[in-house]
Amino acid sequence: MRYYNFDRLIDKYSSDFELLTEVRSYYDSKGDLIKLRMPPAKKRGAIIGLSESKVYRSDRVLTARDKHLYTKASLGDITGVKVIYGDDLYSVEEEPSVGNSPFTGAFCYVLKFISVFGGGDDGRP
Numbered sequence: 001m002r003y004y005n006f007d008r009l010i011d012k013y014s015s016d017f018e019l020l021t022e023v024r025s026y027y028d029s030k031g032d033l034i035k036l037r038m039p040p041a042k043k044r045g046a047i048i049g050l051s052e053s054k055v056y057r058s059d060r061v062l063t064a065r066d067k068h069l070y071t072k073a074s075l076g077d078i079t080g081v082k083v084i085y086g087d088d089l090y091s092v093e094e095e096p097s098v099g100n101s102p103f104t105g106a107f108c109y110v111l112k113f114i115s116v117f118g119g120g121d122d123g124r125p
Contacts, residue, residue: 006106010070013046015085017069022080040084045071047085047111065113066090074107082114089114 018040025035048068067090075081078092090111101107 004104006070006104007072010046010072010106013048013070014044015047017043017045017047018084019043019075020082020084022082025080043071043075045069062110063113067111067113069109069111071107071109072105074101075109078109083111085111087116089116 019042020040021038023036023038025033028034046069048070050062050064050066050068065088067085069083069092075092078094081092083090083092091114093110093112
């Protein structure tokens, strides 16, 4: 039983983003790290910025460049998953609402800012 249906809110504030999923990593014969990735997947979700310049939590500091992602469907295993939103690259750090989705119908993730594209390894395949 859902306490509140967040579908309309998520739809209202949703935008497109790309999801980069790492398949596996290995070292080649020269010792270079090779990352194999799936092609970017187009997804939709509400990406919301943090309201304070820094949010101090017991496990880490979140900055104004970090975001929250709200989706109607789970992203699945988030190990090594990255999000491209606009010109920025984010790592999917956690799903703080684990266990709440049956009650809310929404999945919430923390997107940790990595870099702006053009400044080195942007994570694209």
